[in-house]
Amino acid sequence: MMIPLLLVLLTAGKLAAAEGDLQDNQESDATVVAEPQARPEEERHVETLVQQGGFLGFQGVAVSGHGGHAEPYGFLRSSPGGGLFYRRLQQDTNFELEGNFLNEHDYHGDLLLDYKGDYRLHLRTESLYHNLNREQLFSPAFQAGRTDAPTPALYQAVQDPPVDYGISVEQSSADFRYRLHNYPMHVNLGYWRMVREGNRQLRFSDASFEGTPNTVYALRQGVDQLTQEGRVGLDAHLGPVDLIYDLKIRTFEDREPIPLAYYVPRNSLAGTPQQLGGIQQHNENPDSQFVSHTLKLHTSLAGGLVGSGAYSIEQRENFSNLTDSTGARHLKVELHNAAGDIVYTPTKQYSVAVKYRHQDLDNDYRSVVLSSNFANAFQLVKNPINSSKDVITVYLSYRPRYDLSVNGEYKGEFLRRENNLSSLPSQTSWALPETSDTNRGMLTVNYRPVTGVRCSAEYSYTITDHPSYGASFQQQHQGKLLATYTRSNGWGGSANLIVRREWNDDVEHYLVNYPLEPLTYSSYPLTSRERTVANANASVWWVPVTRLTVGANYAFLYSNVDQTVLFTSVATGSQAASNFYDRSHVYGVTASLAATEKLDLSLMLQQVRSASAFQPEYKLFSSTSSTLGVEDITRQNTVISLLSAKGEYRFTKLLSTSLEYVVKDYDEKNPSYSSNNGTVHTVWATVAAKW
Numbered sequence: 188m189m190i191p192l193l194l195v196l197l198t199a200g201k202l203a204a205a206e207g208d209l210q211d212n213q214e215s216d217a218t219v220v221a222e223p224q225a226r227p228e229e230e231r232h233v234e235t236l237v238q239q240g241g242f243l244g245f246q247g248v249a250v251s252g253h254g255g256h257a258e259p260y261g262f263l264r265s266s267p268g269g270g271l272f273y274r275r276l277q278q279d280t281n282f283e284l285e286g287n288f289l290n291e292h293d294y295h296g297d298l299l300l301d302y303k304g305d306y307r308l309h310l311r312t313e314s315l316y317h318n319l320n321r322e323q324l325f326s327p328a329f330q331a332g333r334t335d336a337p338t339p340a341l342y343q344a345v346q347d348p349p350v351d352y353g354i355s356v357e358q359s360s361a362d363f364r365y366r367l368h369n370y371p372m373h374v375n376l377g378y379w380r381m382v383r384e385g386n387r388q389l390r391f392s393d394a395s396f397e398g399t400p401n402t403v404y405a406l407r408q409g410v411d412q413l414t415q416e417g418r419v420g421l422d423a424h425l426g427p428v429d430l431i432y433d434l435k436i437r438t439f440e441d442r443e444p445i446p447l448a449y450y451v452p453r454n455s456l457a458g459t460p461q462q463l464g465g466i467q468q469h470n471e472n473p474d475s476q477f478v479s480h481t482l483k484l485h486t487s488l489a490g491g492l493v494g495s496g497a498y499s500i501e502q503r504e505n506f507s508n509l510t511d512s513t514g515a516r517h518l519k520v521e522l523h524n525a526a527g528d529i530v531y532t533p534t535k536q537y538s539v540a541v542k543y544r545h546q547d548l549d550n551d552y553r554s555v556v557l558s559s560n561f562a563n564a565f566q567l568v569k570n571p572i573n574s575s576k577d578v579i580t581v582y583l584s585y586r587p588r589y590d591l592s593v594n595g596e597y598k599g600e601f602l603r604r605e606n607n608l609s610s611l612p613s614q615t616s617w618a619l620p621e622t623s624d625t626n627r628g629m630l631t632v633n634y635r636p637v638t639g640v641r642c643s644a645e646y647s648y649t650i651t652d653h654p655s656y657g658a659s660f661q662q663q664h665q666g667k668l669l670a671t672y673t674r675s676n677g678w679g680g681s682a683n684l685i686v687r688r689e690w691n692d693d694v695e696h697y698l699v700n701y702p703l704e705p706l707t708y709s710s711y712p713l714t715s716r717e718r719t720v721a722n723a724n725a726s727v728w729w730v731p732v733t734r735l736t737v738g739a740n741y742a743f744l745y746s747n748v749d750q751t752v753l754f755t756s757v758a759t760g761s762q763a764a765s766n767f768y769d770r771s772h773v774y775g776v777t778a779s780l781a782a783t784e785k786l787d788l789s790l791m792l793q794q795v796r797s798a799s800a801f802q803p804e805y806k807l808f809s810s811t812s813s814t815l816g817v818e819d820i821t822r823q824n825t826v827i828s829l830l831s832a833k834g835e836y837r838f839t840k841l842l843s844t845s846l847e848y849v850v851k852d853y854d855e856k857n858p859s860y861s862s863n864n865g866t867v868h869t870v871w872a873t874v875a876a877k878w
Contacts, residue, residue: 233278241271244873252865255318256853262316266290292316292355305366312359319352340399347405354385371424383412398453411442431483441472460562474506497526514556523547536586544578577601590635600625611708620653639673660689680727690717699757714751721745734781742773763806771797787835795827824856847871
């Protein structure tokens with residue numbers, strides 16, 4: 188009996204002690220809860236994170252042939268290179284700096300500094316080099332008829348010497364944001380500049396059906412252009428709405444002198460002097476200035492109902508520097524843009540959005556244009572067209588299940604033009620419709636039937652009542668299909684198809700009436716135009732063994748246009764049914780291998796085969812003219828090939844090296860366009876380190 192009694196007493200003592208401990212713990216917990224959990228921001232301690240590293244390397248470049256088409260973006264010279272990065276993330280200050288340099292035309296730099304979110308400075312600079320084409324003019328010179336005399340005229344070409352053309356494009360920007368620490372307001376300042384320097388081929392002509400000789404020129408022209416932009420902005424949170432104002436000023440300056448050339452005197456059809464000869468300015472790229480004021484307003488972006496609006500006034504002013512012609516300087520174009528959006532999301536299944544855009548385009552009426560290059564200095568010119576455009580978009584999204592969504596969209600675009608419009612072109616008016624209304628409906632379905640599979644389909648139909656131009660469409664059908672599949676990271680693939688068909692049965696053409704002075708036109712019977720576009724691609728990837736991934740892709744791009752073309756605008760019966768096609772096949776194979784824990788290897792092969800030609804039906808217009816030979820001089824058949832092989836070896840976590848070899852080849856099979864054929868070999872070796 189004593190043992191059970193002792194057990195009862197011990198158990199009661201333990202329970203009492205446990206209750207006491209529980210009360211003590213509750214009091215202790217209550218004390219802890221009563222203490223503040225979060226320390227003030229200024230008392231928090233955040234460990235500083237520092238990352239830094241860099242690389243040194245050398246790029247060897249070997250060029251065979253032209254090289255500019257094989258490598259359109261890249262300075263084709265061997266050069267050493269290097270780069271660095273430094274990041275320091277602290278409690279109050281974040282500092283990031285990175286940059287790389289290959290040559291004086293290919294570099295990049297970026298600096299970001301942030302102090303408590305109150306001050307933020309972002310500096311950026313980058314440059315690339317764009318290789319440009321050099322076109323071959325006709326040769327030899329030939330004799331052909333003229334309208335002002337029975338004797339033939341000479342037609343000749345002046346070809347520039349064989350040189351490589353290219354332009355270096357440099358962009359730099361500086362952005363600063365200041366946040367008032369105790370007020371929901373930001374001040375934003377920005378500056379951006381773009382400099383284009385180099386040389387290009389300038390092609391122009393001194394040619395006419397009256398007078399001789401007629402010359403086409405291809406000359407080297409220097410490029411030195413500067414574009415600058417300054418921005419000032421304010422944004423503030425004012426209770427239920429946010430208000431944003433932005434001022435932008437952009438200037439363009441061509442620092443090269445206006446080109447000069449000697450022009451031959453020309454007579455009118457009646458034989459009276461019309462165009463004076465001598466040294467004249469031509470091909471000016473006028474300086475200009477652009478000023479924009481923008482005001483935006485929007486409600487909270489987190490609510491079920493979101494509204495926003497914007498209004499901007501933009502003005503562009505011409506600063507032409509021509510001295511032998513006047514009337515263009517200080518001409519202005521003014522744009523008024525207004526926008527309003529409403530997005531309503533009543534439930535997670537439904538979302539509705541309505542967007543409205545309005546634009547007014549107002550041009551200054553041109554003053555009298557005077558040119559000392561003509562016997563009659565007064566020159567009649569067309570005044571530009573003023574226009575207004577309204578765009579309304581209604582978007583509806585319905586998601587009945589997590590794996591299925593249906594989206595519908597309507598878009599209406601309504602264009603209005605005024606002043607200087609007529610049914611026939613003239614020296615003072617434009618033959619364009621006063622109104623052009625375009626309506627489009629689109630339906631999209633997204634479906635994920637099982638894990639790893641995603642499908643989407645889209646169809647749209649667009650109709651325009653008065654197409655603006657011959658290449659514009661009356662009706663358009665477009666369909667898109669997309670499917671992707673991934674299985675347990677072992678293999679996967681994707682495929683998509685886009686097909687578009689559009690046509691216009693009322694393409695307008697105009698004939699020039701005799702006599703040619705004064706110049707008048709008459710309507711030609713309406714013709715038709717039909718265009719078909721198809722783009723398809725498919726890709727697969729596979730992991731046959733651990734550490735090895737292989738992939739393949741194929742793409743097909745196709746465009747075909749059928750239309751009636753006028754081969755002369757002065758005679759009836761000069762039309763011919765014509766076709767233009769452009770198709771490309773793109774093949775690609777990739778492989779990557781993690782050979783060891785320290786060695787990675789990769790290989791890429793790609794080839795593009797493209798062909799195009801303008802194919803008019805054979806038609807004899809006269810005893811001396813027909814469409815024979817047009818297809819031969821327009822046909823192109825191009826093969827572009829690429830091989831890239833790269834290896835990277837990591838000695839340690841902080842030290843690595845890499846070697847990459849790339850060869851690019853451009854091969855045009857048509858001898859008439861083969862002058863730009865070439866091959867570029869590039870070897871890029873680097874050593875990188877982190878510390």
